Amino acid sequence: MTIQAKGYATHSATTELSPFRFVRRDPRPQDVVIDILYCGICHSDIHSARNEWGWTTYPFVPGHEIVGRVRAVGSEVLGFKTGELVGVGCLVDSCRTCPSCDAGLEQYCDNGFTGTYGGEDKIGGTPHSVTFGGYSDIITVDERFVLHIPENLDPAAASPLLCAGITTYSPLKHWKVGPGQKVGIIGLGGLGHMGVKFAHAMGARVVMVTTSPRKGEDARKLGADEVLISSDAGAMQKAQGSFDFLLNTIPVGHDVDPYMELLKRDATMVIVGSVEPLKKVNGINLIFRRRSMAGSLIGGLPETQEMLDFCGKHNIVCDIEKIAIKDVNTAYDRTVKGDVKYRFVIDMTTLKA
Numbered sequence: 001m002t003i004q005a006k007g008y009a010t011h012s013a014t015t016e017l018s019p020f021r022f023v024r025r026d027p028r029p030q031d032v033v034i035d036i037l038y039c040g041i042c043h044s045d046i047h048s049a050r051n052e053w054g055w056t057t058y059p060f061v062p063g064h065e066i067v068g069r070v071r072a073v074g075s076e077v078l079g080f081k082t083g084e085l086v087g088v089g090c091l092v093d094s095c096r097t098c099p100s101c102d103a104g105l106e107q108y109c110d111n112g113f114t115g116t117y118g119g120e121d122k123i124g125g126t127p128h129s130v131t132f133g134g135y136s137d138i139i140t141v142d143e144r145f146v147l148h149i150p151e152n153l154d155p156a157a158a159s160p161l162l163c164a165g166i167t168t169y170s171p172l173k174h175w176k177v178g179p180g181q182k183v184g185i186i187g188l189g190g191l192g193h194m195g196v197k198f199a200h201a202m203g204a205r206v207v208m209v210t211t212s213p214r215k216g217e218d219a220r221k222l223g224a225d226e227v228l229i230s231s232d233a234g235a236m237q238k239a240q241g242s243f244d245f246l247l248n249t250i251p252v253g254h255d256v257d258p259y260m261e262l263l264k265r266d267a268t269m270v271i272v273g274s275v276e277p278l279k280k281v282n283g284i285n286l287i288f289r290r291r292s293m294a295g296s297l298i299g300g301l302p303e304t305q306e307m308l309d310f311c312g313k314h315n316i317v318c319d320i321e322k323i324a325i326k327d328v329n330t331a332y333d334r335t336v337k338g339d340v341k342y343r344f345v346i347d348m349t350t351l352k353a
Helices: 043-049 155-162 164-174 190-201 214-220 233-238 299-312 326-336 347-353
Strands: 002-009 018-024 033-041 067-071 085-088 092-095 139-141 180-184 205-210 225-229 243-248 263-270 292-295 320-324 345-346
Touching: 002 139, 018 139, 033 085, 033 155, 033 263, 033 347, 043 326, 067 139, 067 155, 085 155, 092 139, 155 190, 155 299, 155 320, 155 345, 164 190, 164 243, 164 299, 180 190, 190 205, 190 214, 190 225, 190 243, 190 299, 205 214, 225 233, 320 326, 326 345, 326 347, 345 347
Parallel strands: 180 205, 180 243, 205 225, 243 263, 263 292, 320 345
Antiparallel strands: 002 018, 033 067, 033 139, 033 345, 067 085
């Protein structure tokens, strides 16, 4: 006996998402069954649905920014109860035994984590061999990979916290961003706007680094103290050597040298947006001021819960545009064009319409 689910899937790299019926596993003793209320649209969903990274198996159900309420729990589940507001992010399984998993850093699982969609389903219990994501009405997830959503947060606007939120919170926390620091957020989109909000809440002096004066105005409304227009050569030169930390959310390959020159000695720029080759990295910008360039991938389950609790305390959510599931393909096209402030969220109750 399995749980009947309905959602939206794509069946090839060139076809649109359309209604799709499938099954979820019945809950094991350690599982939580969740009625999905909202699911954010991440640019990774689009890359994956269109097989732009070359690994997608079809049919494919995207979605890893999931918020819903608990329908049922297995007999061994202690941390969740029926009716509770919960979330599921980018991970639904990992090996649980490696040093990374032992440290609560499941995103760096030495044996490979299982993504919420498109990953090898090692638990089983369904006819499909890969995981199906949150563009659906229900999901079954191991308790370890379920998160508590603060009830004071708007559940729709909280859903992108499960990816865009933790992707920016994790490096800011790891590199100890806080009061007295000048922090630059490079790029204002789904990730960048959350970087501004978090860095501001952590007490840093936040500078939006952008090519667009219009986006600079938006960033000030989100909490940025200053704006640096990166296409202004004079302003960029004047700002060289003045930043304690840079969070780079640019989603495509680019020349990082102008940004590296902004850092102080021993400061770091962290890449979170570009999962493709960078166009240029000049070693002199690293060597002469002992600067560092690093990367960061989402967060583990303990840190993601910490981020959600931080959001509850500071009333931080994403700026969203809510849509019906029937409009998902249009939302994909608009996301690619950058025509959203700053995240689309699908209202999953519209699956019943």
